Amino acid sequence: MAVFAYDEEWENLLDFFDICLDFIDAGRKEKGVLVHCFAGESRSASMVIAYLMRTEKLSCQDALASLKQSAHARPNLGFLKQLDLFERMNFKVDRSSPIYKHFRLKTLGNLYSKDKRFDKLKLRADPRMSNEGSGSTYQCKKCNNVLLFQKQVIVHTPGEADLEFDDMFKNMMGEVHYKNPGDQKKCTSVFVEPLSWMNEEEDPLVWWGECRICQEESAIKNLESPCSCNGSLKYAHRKCVQRWCNEKGNTICEICHQPYQAGYTSPPPPPQSDETTIDIGGGWTISGLDLDDPNLLAIAEAERQILELEYDDYTEPDTTLAAFFRISALILMTLLLRYALTIPDYADGEEEDPSSILSLFLLRAATFLLPCYIMASAINILHQRRQRQEAEALATRFALVLSSRQPRDMVNYLSMEP
16 A cells, blocks of 8 residues: 655645544454555654554653654654544544544645645535535525535634644635634635635636626626636626727737737727828928919918908998998087087177087087098098908909819928927
8 A cells, every 4th residue: 555645844744634644453353464665764663653542542742752663753743733633533534534634734734835835625515516515605695506515614713814724724725814813703715625616727716707898697607717816807798808909009908907818909000190290390381382372472461461351341330330320420519510610709898608608619520520531531441442452353363273283182291300
């Protein structure tokens, strides 16, 4: 009989005790039995110590001292701890004992921390496929799948994790444990035996998932994990991810900032226009046009004149209001003139009427200002008429230039040269 086991502290030798001790017991009834390992000091010595403990009901220390009287025995520290557990379980491997469950959980945790995987032969069966009987169960709140049975829960006291598990395993579990049980009055964790659905290589426990883009539930086989996101953001429909890539123009996840897996594509960037190039490194210039061309200068001047006339027309006051004030001024001047003609001629010594003096002053002022106003209005009318004539001439010339030019393809480039 051969047992494959490393001489390491993390090696699980306890699970081989029953079969090896039964083999030794059966061999001693017929002939002698040779128990050996590579050095004959640790693994084989641990198995003989366990046999002495079970047959003679000795403690671990007494069995080790008895073996040292006839052989050189030096089990490693991990094997000595397993022998102590064997003694606490009354010299048998009781797989229903909390002591064994704690040991098994720690052992599998050490294996997972090294290889990032579980040996499926060392995992408990899936509760959904198990025939272990009825009882209290733990179910998923979302899909109502049975996660585990109550008897698969490992009873523990908050704070004992520092004694039962090493730092590497605690970091892997992602739990915060307390050295003093009084630091945490209420336990927030549940220790369970490793189950088959915990192994990523087995079929997943959850058969339905939600697309993180369209929020629709679908079977896991119809969903994909396009990137490194986990949790509720892990799954998505392929068509949804591809549509999102087409909209944003790349295949980079905006959550984990990692590229999507192979098979997703993004549309090519829009082509750059060859007709317009802009360089902001210097002064603005326009190439492709002769700025000294008389035709272009005539066109620019005509456009400027037309815009000025439109602006002048826009800024002119309302003609109706201006005509009203002109008529009012003429009526006032007429009344003043009529009143002045009817002013009596006062004799010497008679007191003159102040209103008559004021009316005479206004009349004389009006006789001076009225001709000036008429002259200014005439000059303004002549100036506007001349501007319109010049604009009409330029517009006619502009039309002739456009009709005389030959059609040709010309590409203008706008750039900034240093």
